[in-house]
Amino acid sequence: MKLSRTEEELMNHLWKLKRAYMKDLLDAYSEPKPATTTISTLLKRMQDKEFVGYDAAGKLREYYPLVTKENYFSKHLKGLIKNFFNDSPAQFASFFTKKAELSEEELLHLKSIIDEQLNQKK
Template identity: 30%
Template structure:
C-alpha cells in the first residue's frame, strides 16, 4: 500500500517514531514482528515498546493497519517526503529568518553529500538565482 501523495503534515515525528517509520516505508504491510525485524536490532526495546510506538503512530494518523486473523499488518499512511517537508517547516519556524542561511549551511556541511548530490544542489541554487 502506497501512502497518499502530498499530504499536508501538521505534526512531526519524534526520533523514535522516525525509526519505526523508516522500518515501514518502502515495504509491504507487516506484522509487529516484521517491524521489529526490519529495525534490525538498532534499539533495545521490548515487544511492548514497539507495540506502543505503532499504536501512537496509528493514533496520530501516520500509520494504518489491516487485521488479518489475530495479527495486525502495519503500513505507512504518509510518505517519507511529506514527513521530511513537515520537519523542515518545523525547524525553519524555530530559527529566526536571519539564521536560516546558517542553518542550511550547517545542514549541508553535516550531511556528507556525495559529489553528484553537491552538483545537483548547486544547480538548484543557480536556478533560484535565475528566477529572481
C-alpha cells in the same frame, strides 16, 4: 504533529517495508531488538497521531504508513526553517552549506539542483 525519535526510527522501517507485520518490524531492528510490547505501544501512539494504519488479518495486523516520508520531512524542514532561521530558506541554506562541511563535489551538485529548479521556474 511530530513523531518522537523512537517513533521516527520505527516509521523509517515502515517506510522502507511499505507494509509490515509485527515480526517484519522487529526483524528490521538490529540487536538488541526492542520488545514486542514496545513496538506495539509505539504503533498505537502512531495510529493515534494518524501516521500509521493497519489491515487486520485474523489476529494479525499488517501496518502501513499513512504519511509519506517526503511529506513528513518537508513539514519538519519548514518548521525548522521557520523556528530557527527566521522563516528564511536562504539563512538555512547558508548555515547548512557552511556547517555541513560539504566537499566541492557536493556543493556543485547542490548548485546543479538549484540551477535545475531555477530553469523550471522560467
